[in-house]
Amino acid sequence: MSAADAAMSAGMPDHLVIAHLFPDALNLYGDRGNIDTLARRASWRGIAVEVRGIGADDGPRLAGADVIFIGGGADQHQRAVADELIALAEPLRRAIDEGAALLAVCAGYQNLGHAFRSPHVGEIPGPGLLDVETEMPAGAERFVGGIAVELEEGSPIAAADGLGRRRVVGFENHSGRTSLGPTMRPLGRVLIGRGNDGASGFEGAVAMPGDGGLRGLRIGTYLHGPLLPRNPHLADFVLASGLGRGAPIELPPLPDDAEWDAHRRFADDWTAIRPGVYRRSRIGRLRDRAGALIGF
Numbered sequence: 001m002s003a004a005d006a007a008m009s010a011g012m013p014d015h016l017v018i019a020h021l022f023p024d025a026l027n028l029y030g031d032r033g034n035i036d037t038l039a040r041r042a043s044w045r046g047i048a049v050e051v052r053g054i055g056a057d058d059g060p061r062l063a064g065a066d067v068i069f070i071g072g073g074a075d076q077h078q079r080a081v082a083d084e085l086i087a088l089a090e091p092l093r094r095a096i097d098e099g100a101a102l103l104a105v106c107a108g109y110q111n112l113g114h115a116f117r118s119p120h121v122g123e124i125p126g127p128g129l130l131d132v133e134t135e136m137p138a139g140a141e142r143f144v145g146g147i148a149v150e151l152e153e154g155s156p157i158a159a160a161d162g163l164g165r166r167r168v169v170g171f172e173n174h175s176g177r178t179s180l181g182p183t184m185r186p187l188g189r190v191l192i193g194r195g196n197d198g199a200s201g202f203e204g205a206v207a208m209p210g211d212g213g214l215r216g217l218r219i220g221t222y223l224h225g226p227l228l229p230r231n232p233h234l235a236d237f238v239l240a241s242g243l244g245r246g247a248p249i250e251l252p253p254l255p256d257d258a259e260w261d262a263h264r265r266f267a268d269d270w271t272a273i274r275p276g277v278y279r280r281s282r283i284g285r286l287r288d289r290a291g292a293l294i295g296f
């Protein structure tokens with residue numbers, strides 16, 4: 001029996017549609033690797049994958065999407081796609097309400113909120129698909145480096161492998177400070193790194209399927225890296241939620257030793273470099289200031 005036949009006989013969907021928003025403008029630090037990870041993890045399970053690059057005029061092509069992904073970029077890129085994102089607001093909301101899972105990274109996280117304010121590009125209103133707001137104070141310290149986050153106890157994102165692994169790791173590089181509205185909860189508690197605002201101790205924003213009146217899962221996070229190759233539990237939760245149209249399905253397990261090894265090494269290395277409260281070096285702070293001047 002082929003992998004696809006096996007998928008069918010297990011009652012699993014046989015087709016996955018991934019909508020990748022603005023793949024050219026927003027693709028920092030290999031964010032595209034998240035798409036590859038989702039696609040590979042689906043095809044290893046015998047599920048055929050279709051990836052649709054989505055730009056301003058592609059609202060109708062969001063219909064039927066199982067997963068919607070948007071990556072990171074500099075402020076100027078965020079400005080460049082802002083109007084197009086507003087134009088896509090309704091088809092995006094519809095697709096999520098039909099059960100598509102949304103994963104938004106860094107600039108995408110900021111742009112999909114209610115508003116992003118930056119001294120470089122002014123105020124960018126967003127479609128409010130994530131109940132968050134982001135402010136980049138003038139001269140704000142840039143948060144750069146490895147980050148590890150602990151999901152809350154009982155989180156359905158935790159690895160379903162009996163080991164209950166609740167850590168998510170990635171790389172952050174942002175000056176924006178994000179605050180959450182009442183319909184979203186943080187992705188997790190910051191173990192190392194800075195997270196949403198460097199002060200609250202929290203990272204990311206999550207609305208589980210059904211929360212805030214939309215059927216689909218919504219996750220916003222500052223974690224680049226790309227995020228999903230080193231976090232197979234998160235990759236599978238996004239897949240399971242999208243394929244289940246908001247009711248996460250059970251996916252057959254994959255042999256993830258290499259992924260967990262990469263996860264562990266990344267966390268160990270950054271814990272050694274960045275123990276406890278993180279402080280930028282003098283050179284790092286100078287670089288931050290230079291970066292702020294050229295408007296990153």
Ligand code: GLN
Pocket residue numbers: 028071072073074075105106107108110136173174175176177296
């Ligand atoms: N421009 C945003 C910030 O610095 C987002 C950067 C990113 O996507 N890494 O806050």
